[in-house]
Amino acid sequence: MEAVRTNEAGLRRDEWLERMKLFGLGSPAILLILVILVIPVGWLFYVSFIGADGTFSLENYERMLKRKSYARIFQTTFEVSFLTTGLCILIGYPLAYFIAGLPNRIANLCLITVLLPFWTSLLVRTYAWLVLLQKRGLVNEWAISLGLWDEPIKMVHNMTGTLIGMVHIMLPFLILPVYGAMKAIDRDLMKAAANLGASPRRAFWTVFFPLTLPGLFAGSLMVFILCLGFFVTPAVLGGGKVIMVSMKIVSNIELFVNWGAASALGVVLLVSTMVILWIASRFLNLEKMTGGGH
Amino acid sequence: MLRWFQSPATETQITHGQRLWLYVIAVITMVLLVTPTLIVVPMSFSDSQYLEFPPETWSTRWYDHYFGSPEWMLATRTSFKAAFLTMLVATPIGVLAAYGLHCSKIRFVRAAFVLMITPMMVPVVLVAIGAFYAYVQLQILYTITGLVLAHTVLALPLVVIVTGSALKSFDMSQEEAARSLGAPRWKAFLTVTLPQIRFAVVTSALLSFLTSFDEVVVAMFVSGGDNPTLTRNMFNALRDQIDPTIASISTIMILVTTGMMVLAQVFGQQKTKSK
Numbered sequence: 001m002e003a004v005r006t007n008e009a010g011l012r013r014d015e016w017l018e019r020m021k022l023f024g025l026g027s028p029a030i031l032l033i034l035v036i037l038v039i040p041v042g043w044l045f046y047v048s049f050i051g052a053d054g055t056f057s058l059e060n061y062e063r064m065l066k067r068k069s070y071a072r073i074f075q076t077t078f079e080v081s082f083l084t085t086g087l088c089i090l091i092g093y094p095l096a097y098f099i100a101g102l103p104n105r106i107a108n109l110c111l112i113t114v115l116l117p118f119w120t121s122l123l124v125r126t127y128a129w130l131v132l133l134q135k136r137g138l139v140n141e142w143a144i145s146l147g148l149w150d151e152p153i154k155m156v157h158n159m160t161g162t163l164i165g166m167v168h169i170m171l172p173f174l175i176l177p178v179y180g181a182m183k184a185i186d187r188d189l190m191k192a193a194a195n196l197g198a199s200p201r202r203a204f205w206t207v208f209f210p211l212t213l214p215g216l217f218a219g220s221l222m223v224f225i226l227c228l229g230f231f232v233t234p235a236v237l238g239g240g241k242v243i244m245v246s247m248k249i250v251s252n253i254e255l256f257v258n259w260g261a262a263s264a265l266g267v268v269l270l271v272s273t274m275v276i277l278w279i280a281s282r283f284l285n286l287e288k289m290t291g292g293g294h
Numbered sequence: 295m296l297r298w299f300q301s302p303a304t305e306t307q308i309t310h311g312q313r314l315w316l317y318v319i320a321v322i323t324m325v326l327l328v329t330p331t332l333i334v335v336p337m338s339f340s341d342s343q344y345l346e347f348p349p350e351t352w353s354t355r356w357y358d359h360y361f362g363s364p365e366w367m368l369a370t371r372t373s374f375k376a377a378f379l380t381m382l383v384a385t386p387i388g389v390l391a392a393y394g395l396h397c398s399k400i401r402f403v404r405a406a407f408v409l410m411i412t413p414m415m416v417p418v419v420l421v422a423i424g425a426f427y428a429y430v431q432l433q434i435l436y437t438i439t440g441l442v443l444a445h446t447v448l449a450l451p452l453v454v455i456v457t458g459s460a461l462k463s464f465d466m467s468q469e470e471a472a473r474s475l476g477a478p479r480w481k482a483f484l485t486v487t488l489p490q491i492r493f494a495v496v497t498s499a500l501l502s503f504l505t506s507f508d509e510v511v512v513a514m515f516v517s518g519g520d521n522p523t524l525t526r527n528m529f530n531a532l533r534d535q536i537d538p539t540i541a542s543i544s545t546i547m548i549l550v551t552t553g554m555m556v557l558a559q560v561f562g563q564q565k566t567k568s569k
Binding site (some may be wrong): 032034122259 | 305307312316323326327330333336337342347368390398399402409410411412413415417425426427443445447507515543544546547548552554
């Protein structure tokens, strides 16, 4: 009896050791993320609480509250993020719906039009819009020759250009989860609704649309969060007129070498992102979105 | 044609004609998604400073300028080197981590998984300035090593997610069978598991390559000096004026990306065939 028990304990210890060893396989990845990402960001967190005289102070945060320029930056950031998310929903949802209703072979072809920009370099796409939207660009040229407007319109280096570029870049992030949700819907439900006398519109809004909400929510969340921290597109297409938080962080470091101010802004950006993710995680399964769940 | 308009389009009684607007919007959206990027390709062969479309006179002057410029060539070499090394580092580390987390069912697995996808959730600007600070301390600023390490961190979440989900749909009892027949765990993994998740591993590798190759913000901070990346130089050029040379570089970058996509497709096809 005694021997059996020690054997059992030994086995359990062996199993535990084995599991720890397996877990250890992740250690290079964990170590790398800790050294390159977590510790430096932790340091930024610390620096944000150090004032110009080198002691603990909240001046970096107070500055953000006091100065009008900072309020404007936050306002712009949220404005751009909300508008981009909204436009992505308006444009992306119908497209996802259209593709989801097609036979598989054609649907796959249409999906390529979503995936191609998804894979193409962000910088290349931003550059393309810069070329197309500039004063002597293709859009102005064609619109004038078609008689849509007479004078070249300034569509780049301002909010319009930024939004066009951002929506173009964010659309796949919205379309793909929405499309996934739509494909998972049992279409017999729509037949049942029609059979029970619902008009096509009513069947759509009361049966189909609610079932796509998790996908729509996940996609919108993704777009919104990516927008909050976005840098390249507003920096190039905004032409200095659309200043978002990430751009201010960069200029604080590159131009003013003010680590305190940059870190404080970074902390605010990070905390808002995390709070949004946390609130969202209470409503939907984030692990499912990232593939972590079963 | 008229009959098609009046035929039912979905499971409900709506006809194609009634939802013609949807088709129009969808087609316009698809065109707008694809053309802006692709139109850069013919434009890059324009002779004009203003990148006409369609080009009035065709020329390769912007390509000549690109291939003749030592700075652009240096940046191109750096980008390819960094992307290739990132792929070589991120893929094995990430696959190992995904496998370890998948098999080891201890309590910290969830926390470790969250840690591994944080690089995706932290705004990239913070990653960039954090790495910049760390590299000054470690004295690896403007080195390929530093650049590759930072890009590896950005690529790891993708590798862990893609490989992890492949492992989830893989039947681990096959590996257990190999081990009960006497194969050590590493051998069972290499000969039984790995060949069956190879599609995910290859996809992870390609994604790692592209993550590094297309990355701008981190490269802006930690690459430079003797090792500036292509994206860093492009971004700086874009801030100043519209340099037509960028159109030729963009075309080459589109080619690289498309090549990667085709590779991924080829591997995907092989997988479905072998099934």
